[in-house]
Amino acid sequence: KDGLNTTLIGNNIFYFAELESTNSFAKEMAKEAEEGTVVIAESQKKGRGRLGRNWQSPKGGVNLSVILKPNIPLDHAARLTLMTGLAAANTIRSLGLDARIKWPNDVLIKDKKVCGILTEVDAEMEQVDYIIIGIGINANVNVDDFPPGIRENATSLQKELGTEVNRVEFVQKLLYEIEQQYIKFKTQEFSAILSEWINLSDTIGKNVTIMTPSKMVEGKAIGITDTGAISVRTKDGKRVNLIAGRCVYTRT
Ligand code: BTN
Structure with missing residues (x-):
């Protein structure tokens, strides 16, 4: 906590090996x-990823969750997901790395994933009760130890920097950045965060396939809506907005 420059985030920290x-x-x-x-852990035995996947969380990584209690309707929760991706990307960029965000919230360096975010919301009567933002960063981990299928598309801060990162300083920066974005979230229009997000977006302008449990949409990613949904222009010229899903880049 020494060196943590926040007033809201991190007043209570639960630390686990x-x-x-x-x-x-x-x-x-x-x-x-x-x-x-x-809540922060040096390593996780059952690190969870999006869409029921697991998250490789060996020692040397950064695995943490922040509990937020914004007074917002449930359909604005995706905004916080984007906000968190932006905070993580900014923190990684402060190390001098070219981090970009793949919708909804993977942070990539040179097309490889360095950070994943899992937001979990609890709501009552369409109003958010609490939201947990879980952030996993491949900091000082060896992605070559990851299982095949994952390691090919993963990188770590250590690998990209050629040297270990100071994880304590990194987490302090990350929590500070999340707090700054959260203040912005609460006091300004969402467009303030969105325009910053778009600047770092790896996805807008690309051909994508978005998969949800109920449908699959193929087309060009043309923007993000005010609620945080991705807008896709399909071949037949329709514009489809998707609030969540798996995004893969497609050719053509
Ligand atoms: C993803 O890309 O699928 C999201 C990965 C999220 C991983 C983080 S690590 C800290 C927090 N605790 C978890 O179990 N998952 C998230």
């Missing part, structure tokens, strides 16, 4: 927890 999942732990105490509570 090892945990099943910081998101799962945060979820269990979220109702009672103060806004800004942070």
Whole structure:
């Protein structure tokens, strides 16, 4: 906590050498927890990723969750997902790396994933009760140890920098950046965050296929809506907005 320059985020920090999942732990105490509570683990035994995948969380990485309690309707929750991706990308960029964001919230360096974000929301009557933002960063990890199928598309800060990062300083910067973006989120129009996000976007302008449990949409990513959905222009000229899903880049 020494050197942490925040007022809201990180007043309470739960630190573990090892945990099943910081998101799962945060979820269990979220109702009672103060806004800004942070759960952090050196390694996770059951790190969870989006869409039911798992997240490789060996020692040397950064695995943390932040509990937020914004007073917003449920259909604005995706904005916080984008906000978190932006905060993570900015923090990585401050190390001098060219981090870009793949919708909805993978952070890539030279087309390889260095950071993933899992947001989990609990709502009551269409109003957000709490939201857990879980951030996993391949900091000082060897992605060559990851299973095949994952390692080919992954990189780490250490690999890109050619040297280890100071993870304590990195987490301090990250939490500060999240707080700054969260203040912006609460006090300004969402377009302030969105325009910054678009500047770092790796996805806008590309041909994509977005897969959701109910449909698959192929076309060109042309923008992000005010609620955080991706807008895709399909071949027949229709514009389709998707609030969540798996995004893969397609050729043609
Ligand atoms: C993804 O890209 O699929 C999201 C990965 C999110 C991983 C982080 S690590 C900290 C937090 N706790 C978890 O179990 N998952 C998230």
